[in-house]
């Protein structure tokens with residue numbers, strides 16, 4: 001573990017972003033719930049709050065915080081280590097396919113990794129932790145980074161990440 005100077009900390013915060021996924025990477029869920037299962041995420045991470053925040057913009061209850069049943073749309077949020085100085089990482093979404101009862105069924109799985117120790121080092125507040133969850137779920141929804149401080153998809157946390165969505169992002173989320 002390397003030591004962070006004040007300047008290093010600012011640089012690290014500026015770099016604590018996850019990769020942008022292509023827009024509309026995930027197919028519309030068609031009103032089905034998307035299960036959000038957490039593994040090893042401490043209780044002081046308000047995962048439900050982050051998911052609810054994003055649901056305000058989808059206009060419906062998309063996320064259901066519960067262990068993912070088989071063959072459902074699933075976002076797995078894992079505590080783990082994230083390469084470099086990032087805190088969160090959303091993996092590309094995978095679509096699976098199965099045939100059951102003569103019907104073709106597709107479902108999606110996404111893994112979000114959260115580096116809890118890194119967040120602690122960067123002194124993430126409860127609000128910043130909630131932002132990170134909303135931001136990574138934003139990637140799940142197909143949103144890319146914003147280069148300006150106009151939305152929650154702005155990837156830098158310094159000094160505090162904005163908790164708002166642009167008109168285009170709102171339209172994208174409402175269309176899901």
Ligand SMILES: [Zn+2]
Nearest residue numbers: 017018019155
């Ligand atoms: Zn990101």
